[in-house]
Structure formats: structure tokens, C-alpha cells
Amino acid sequence: MKLFDVYPLFPIEPVKAEGSWLWDTEGKKYLDLYGGHAVISIGHNHPHYVDRLKDQLHKISFYSNSVKNSLQEQLAEKIGHVSDYTNYQMFLCNSGAEANENALKLASFVTGRKKIIAFTGAFHGRTSGAVAATDNPKIVAPFNAGHQIEFLPFNELKPLEEKIDSEAAAVIVEGIQGVGGIHVATNDFLELLSKKCQQVGALLILDEIQSGYGRSGKFFAHQHSAIKPDLITTAKGMGNGFPIGGVLIHPAIKPWSGMLGTTFGGNYLACAVALAVLEVIEQEDLMTNASVVGSFCKTELKKFEMVKDVRGTGLMIGFDLPESQTSLRKDLLFKHHIFTGEAKPNTVRLLPSLALKKSEVEILIEALSVEFNKWAHV
Numbered sequence: 001m002k003l004f005d006v007y008p009l010f011p012i013e014p015v016k017a018e019g020s021w022l023w024d025t026e027g028k029k030y031l032d033l034y035g036g037h038a039v040i041s042i043g044h045n046h047p048h049y050v051d052r053l054k055d056q057l058h059k060i061s062f063y064s065n066s067v068k069n070s071l072q073e074q075l076a077e078k079i080g081h082v083s084d085y086t087n088y089q090m091f092l093c094n095s096g097a098e099a100n101e102n103a104l105k106l107a108s109f110v111t112g113r114k115k116i117i118a119f120t121g122a123f124h125g126r127t128s129g130a131v132a133a134t135d136n137p138k139i140v141a142p143f144n145a146g147h148q149i150e151f152l153p154f155n156e157l158k159p160l161e162e163k164i165d166s167e168a169a170a171v172i173v174e175g176i177q178g179v180g181g182i183h184v185a186t187n188d189f190l191e192l193l194s195k196k197c198q199q200v201g202a203l204l205i206l207d208e209i210q211s212g213y214g215r216s217g218k219f220f221a222h223q224h225s226a227i228k229p230d231l232i233t234t235a236k237g238m239g240n241g242f243p244i245g246g247v248l249i250h251p252a253i254k255p256w257s258g259m260l261g262t263t264f265g266g267n268y269l270a271c272a273v274a275l276a277v278l279e280v281i282e283q284e285d286l287m288t289n290a291s292v293v294g295s296f297c298k299t300e301l302k303k304f305e306m307v308k309d310v311r312g313t314g315l316m317i318g319f320d321l322p323e324s325q326t327s328l329r330k331d332l333l334f335k336h337h338i339f340t341g342e343a344k345p346n347t348v349r350l351l352p353s354l355a356l357k358k359s360e361v362e363i364l365i366e367a368l369s370v371e372f373n374k375w376a377h378v
């Protein structure tokens, strides 16, 4: 059997990883500024993470959600404490799309409404409702297109006043748009959004799947503003590579037995690694590190004339290159052995581990100097 060929692949196979570094089958070493798409939060194979996972494997790895699992309770307690959402409730699942799907479903259950408001440039995942609320018609199948979704322009205030009405079950928005090219939701935008949702009885869903878990320097990116969403979705950095997602749910939303469910969500291994991630984030003060190293990186990037519009918060950074310079990401990878991310048409995205060091940023800056100097002499 062959793999279903949906991913454009780089001809590199990482077989070992540690901190912000990867090694391929030939022993070649790569600096990872992509974090496996914003997933690596505490660094590859952190020893505490490895120990926690190994310990748990020796105890019990799986049963089902029909029995008590106190690791789930410990995890909910810990996320509440680290994120400062102690009075919220947690539903655990396995991925980002699944977290958004459950949040959309919850909003619809609570309000009895169907319509969802989303934004231009949004990416919310590949499942039915999540992909319908994603602003990319190429990945929306006819089956998914039956949902009632209205897209409004991201970061524009006036349409919020005009278009959010009492037909809306929910408004879903990323704290910082990731796939869309690193665009930070402004505080004015989020605050008006929150106010409008309250006025019309719609729920506000903050998709923090890419921008959350300390990446912005605060636990959730929206915490740079004054809002408290009804639902917050999380995944990626939560398990540092182990699949886990979750929905933080406002205390006013009451569950009923069977309202949501999953077989694998909140399993022992996922909870053990997610606890390890939070312990490391706290012990190593990684949110402060993301803020400090992220600011340093942005300051250094802004010094290059070729680099346009450096944006983002903490270690979620994007910058644009001139339209003609399409080879930089490949040059960084194949000549300098540095993994980065991209967004169309010509944005480079940096989504490294939150433990990234300034000395590792300097490696990127040096590689960029070499490449930009070459361009200057073409």
C-alpha cells in the first residue's frame, strides 16, 4: 500500500531531535524555527517530558472515558492555574480541528442557532464545521459547504457593528492568524467583538491553537487584551508533539451527560505529557523567554532592508520578502540547515520552541545576511 500523497515533502528525514535542533538520517544538524508547525513548545524531547511519558507508559496508557481519570482533573486544574482561567471547565480531545468542531457545536447547542461568523484569512482546521469556517475554498468540499458561515474582514471594526446579529451562534477568531500570515488581532477589534457577542447573545470562540500555550509571551494571545471569551480552543503546543487538544469553557455553560464525547481525548499518555509541558513552561519561565527572545528576533529582522513588515508577538513572528525572492525558505533549509515556515505569497513564519535562545536567533540572522548580500550583488 502507498501513502495517500497529499503533502509536498522536503527530501529530509529527521530521526533525532533535542531542544531546537533536529538531525537527519545522515547525521546532518538542522535548526528548527518551525517547531513542526508551532507544535514544539518546550523543545524537542525535553528530559522531563520524556520521563513523564515513560513513567506513565509503565503504569497505564489507555482505558476509556467511562471511568475516572484523575490525570484529566490534574491537567484541567493546572491549565486553569497557568492560564489564569481557574473557573473555566475543560473538554479534552485530540487535535486542533476537533477542539474547534466541539466549540462550534457547543455554541450551537447553547444558543440554539446555526450561523457562525468567521474572518478573512482564517484557518480553523479540516473537519466539517472548522473547515467551513476556514477562508480557503480549495480545502472546503461540497459536503462541508452546507454550514451557515459568514466571513467578515479581519481586524475591521465597522462590519462587526453591522453584521453580528442575533442569528449568530458564535464568532470564531484566531488570537493571532497563523496560516493567514501572522496577523495579530488588535485589542480594539477583540474588545468590540466581545461586546457585540454579548449584545446579541452569540458566543465568542478564541482559536488559540497556534497562538496559545505561551507562544505570544502570555498564555493565550488574547490575554494581551481585556476580553474573556466564552470558549477557548487549544492544541499544538499543548502536547509538544503528542496529539492532544482542548476547549476551555466558560462557567456559565452547563454540560449534560453525553453532550460531547471522544474515545481517545484525555487519555493517560496525553494528560501526562500535557502536564509535563505545563510544568516545564512554569519551571523554565518559557513565556518570559518567548517574549524576550521574540523581541530580540524582531529587532534584528527589522535591521534588514529586504525584510518588510516584521510582525507578530513573542515567538510567533512573520515577515514579508520582495515578491521576486521566492527561494529564501529553501535556501535557508538546504544551504544553512534552518527550518522555517511560510505563508502565501511571500511570508516567512517563525514558530520555534519557546525555549529558543538568542544565540540560535543569531544563527538565523547570520544566514539571512549571507543570502541578502548575495541578492544585493545579483
Ligand SMILES: Cc1ncc(COP(=O)(O)O)c(C=O)c1O
Pocket (backbone or CB within 6 Å): 037, 095, 096, 097, 098, 100, 123, 124, 125, 126, 174, 178, 179, 207, 208, 209, 210, 211, 235, 236
Ligand atoms: C489556528 C489553527 N486552528 C486550527 C488548526 C487545526 O489544528 P489540527 O491540525 O491539530 O487539526 C490549526 C492548524 O494549523 C491552526 O493553526
